Amino acid sequence: MSLKDTYRQSFIDVVEKNREIGFVEEINHPIVSIKGLPRAVCNEVVYFESGCIGMITSLSNRNLQVLLFANESVKVGEKVARSGDVFRVPVGEGLLGQVITPLGTSMYQNKVIPGIEEYRATDSIPLPINLRERVQSPLETGVSLIDMLIPLGKGQRELIIGDGNTGKTAFVLQSILRQAQLGTICIYAAIAKKKSSIKKAEQLFERHKIKDNTIIVGSGSSDPIASVYLTPYVAMTVAEYFRDKGRDVLLILDDLSTHAKYYREISLISRKFPGRDSYPGDVFFIHARLLERAGNFNINGRKSSITCLPVASSIEGDITGYIQTNLMSITDGHIFFDNAIFKEGRRPAINYFLSVTRVGRQTQNSIRWGINRELSSFLTLHNKTERFIHFGAEINEGIKSTLEMGKKVYKFLEQGSEDVYSANIQVILFTLLWIGVLDDEKIQDYRTKAQVLYDKDNTFKNKIDELINSSGDFNNLLGKVSASYKDLINYIEEGSA
Amino acid sequence: MKSDMRDIKDKSKNNNDTGQKIFNSLKTKSDSNQFIRLYNALSRYVGEFNIDKVVEEIFGKEKPHWAEDLINNVPGLRAGILSESDMSILNSIKEKINNSVIVRIEMSFKPSDQFMDKVINIIKNTYNSSISNASGENSTNFMLDIHVKEGFEPGAVFYIKGNILDLRLRRIVTSYLLSHNVVERYL
Numbered sequence A: 001m002s003l004k005d006t007y008r009q010s011f012i013d014v015v016e017k018n019r020e021i022g023f024v025e026e027i028n029h030p031i032v033s034i035k036g037l038p039r040a041v042c043n044e045v046v047y048f049e050s051g052c053i054g055m056i057t058s059l060s061n062r063n064l065q066v067l068l069f070a071n072e073s074v075k076v077g078e079k080v081a082r083s084g085d086v087f088r089v090p091v092g093e094g095l096l097g098q099v100i101t102p103l104g105t106s107m108y109q110n111k112v113i114p115g116i117e118e119y120r121a122t123d124s125i126p127l128p129i130n131l132r133e134r135v136q137s138p139l140e141t142g143v144s145l146i147d148m149l150i151p152l153g154k155g156q157r158e159l160i161i162g163d164g165n166t167g168k169t170a171f172v173l174q175s176i177l178r179q180a181q182l183g184t185i186c187i188y189a190a191i192a193k194k195k196s197s198i199k200k201a202e203q204l205f206e207r208h209k210i211k212d213n214t215i216i217v218g219s220g221s222s223d224p225i226a227s228v229y230l231t232p233y234v235a236m237t238v239a240e241y242f243r244d245k246g247r248d249v250l251l252i253l254d255d256l257s258t259h260a261k262y263y264r265e266i267s268l269i270s271r272k273f274p275g276r277d278s279y280p281g282d283v284f285f286i287h288a289r290l291l292e293r294a295g296n297f298n299i300n301g302r303k304s305s306i307t308c309l310p311v312a313s314s315i316e317g318d319i320t321g322y323i324q325t326n327l328m329s330i331t332d333g334h335i336f337f338d339n340a341i342f343k344e345g346r347r348p349a350i351n352y353f354l355s356v357t358r359v360g361r362q363t364q365n366s367i368r369w370g371i372n373r374e375l376s377s378f379l380t381l382h383n384k385t386e387r388f389i390h391f392g393a394e395i396n397e398g399i400k401s402t403l404e405m406g407k408k409v410y411k412f413l414e415q416g417s418e419d420v421y422s423a424n425i426q427v428i429l430f431t432l433l434w435i436g437v438l439d440d441e442k443i444q445d446y447r448t449k450a451q452v453l454y455d456k457d458n459t460f461k462n463k464i465d466e467l468i469n470s471s472g473d474f475n476n477l478l479g480k481v482s483a484s485y486k487d488l489i490n491y492i493e494e495g496s497a
Numbered sequence B: 001m002k003s004d005m006r007d008i009k010d011k012s013k014n015n016n017d018t019g020q021k022i023f024n025s026l027k028t029k030s031d032s033n034q035f036i037r038l039y040n041a042l043s044r045y046v047g048e049f050n051i052d053k054v055v056e057e058i059f060g061k062e063k064p065h066w067a068e069d070l071i072n073n074v075p076g077l078r079a080g081i082l083s084e085s086d087m088s089i090l091n092s093i094k095e096k097i098n099n100s101v102i103v104r105i106e107m108s109f110k111p112s113d114q115f116m117d118k119v120i121n122i123i124k125n126t127y128n129s130s131i132s133n134a135s136g137e138n139s140t141n142f143m144l145d146i147h148v149k150e151g152f153e154p155g156a157v158f159y160i161k162g163n164i165l166d167l168r169l170r171r172i173v174t175s176y177l178l179s180h181n182v183v184e185r186y187l
Helices: A003-018 A144-149 A168-181 A195-207 A225-244 A256-269 A283-291 A322-330 A339-344 A366-389 A397-413 A423-434 A443-456 A458-469 A474-496 B002-025 B029-043 B051-059 B067-073 B075-079 B084-099 B113-135 B169-178 B180-186
Strands: A022-028 A031-036 A044-048 A053-059 A064-068 A079-086 A088-091 A118-121 A159-163 A185-193 A214-220 A248-254 A295-299 A302-314 A333-337 B101-107 B142-148 B155-160 B163-168
Touching (some): A003 A044, A064 A225, A159 A168, A159 A322, A168 A333, A185 A195, A185 A225, A185 A256, A225 A283, A225 A302, A283 A322, A302 A322, A333 A339, A366 A423, A397 A443, A423 A443, A443 A458, A443 A474, A458 A474, B029 B067, B067 B075, B155 B169, B163 B169
Parallel strands (some): A159 A302, A159 A333, A185 A214, A185 A248, B101 B142
Antiparallel strands (some): A088 A118
């Protein structure tokens, strides 16, 4: 039975059940005006006689408006029946490893998703404050620049902002790689993406053998507008299912500026009053109520979190756009991907000086806090020095060493789009760099070798973990590593040989 | 002055009554659509017109059943020039059409005029008495939207303001047979 036949049958069933009917009066695809259905409520699903479904978006005493979930249109005069229920998506453990549409079906044709446990409303109310907790555990992204300088915490909402093609999606996929390796449930909501991009993300997860911990909720740019609009809500609903099971979830919403554009389209067709940049008045609210559902939770003693990384595109590096600033004020900080840095060839192209993390630093232990402090003040100094030498000033030894160290640090912070490093490897390698025993050519090589060794050699792993755990703070660690760096380097070289 | 006002009021009441009388002869949605077509055609005439020609132009040889009633009750139509009072009658009919509640009926045969009159009267009386009891609202006009469907089961299905009243015989007989009463009395 095709999906259309199922909906046709549902139409017959709900007419029998509710004894109510409406008739299509006017069509402005995807918005359909309907007369009838006297007891309809907002967000209720309606079935059309032709086998389409839609969702009621507004009610008035004259008619009601329905958002159609199909590309093909319905006919004027066609019968419509209300389901008596709001829009719900199927959720369950069976979703892990799947690529689903916002309607909860597989993106692959004729593929049935097993392991569905319940149907959840997509527009749920965010949990109250008595079930929430302060963000307190760190969230590793596997990207050194983020983990050391702009750290994130579990339950944080951090905006990823930047121009197109500056590596935003590459970064969020890297974060998924690292978190999925650590056992977190990762949900990637691809909003109006190319089907090939969705496939690429799926192949990346397959290649790194993390597919079983990931779910892709995707809508293509040619999909019905309603599907695109629903994508982040459905992804959040799936995330909430795993949160209620006591799991930590990383949710990527890629991207919300596109989502806002689609919502603007729906609103203009619905004849809602346009506001700034023609966006409707409730564009802030639709994103705020979505992101408010993320956070760090303690539900009856069971701890879980939804960390949300919404992505937003900027134009010409302007982060003061309407939607961008809305999202900045909703989230707990932002990471700015700078086109200028991207053109310089630095990866990831993150502008540390324009990025903010409001709650991430409170999750760091004393060692990482120490590294953050040292590195931040050094980068500020390096930045000042670089600007200073532009004036053609004479370069003394101090300036020379700052520039030299800066070169090493930036080399250390450079990373490939599929390379992820565990936090302890980042700490040890940075310490080796800070004490001056690694030169900039060897940094990348050593880090890769150390990570491979860390993953497969338990002795090495225990040694590193012990070294870090036994050090009270960064200075203490510096002392210990200075005393034993030869052993460490030998071990890495021999182990990887 | 007072008598002038009374005259205006009486005139407007008379026009409204005439409008209601003509409206009552427009029983179905298709009748109303035909009336609106005639109304639109008449509003395009600036000078005199011949109503028979206009009616023929729009509907062909087959005159709608309500056309004679309309022509007899609106004097200006026969004269070929519409006065203000004639226009107010036509406007009141148009307004009644716009404000009427459509009752969609699906059935297997074309119903007779008497059947339609009865249906409208039953609905109108029941509905208006319940509304006037509840809120004292003015009486509501109803219009039938008949859909004749071949192969439809005997009986009819009514759609009134989004509610369904399924009066198909099979359904009624089945529910009667399944009722507790039948089981107790006959089995």
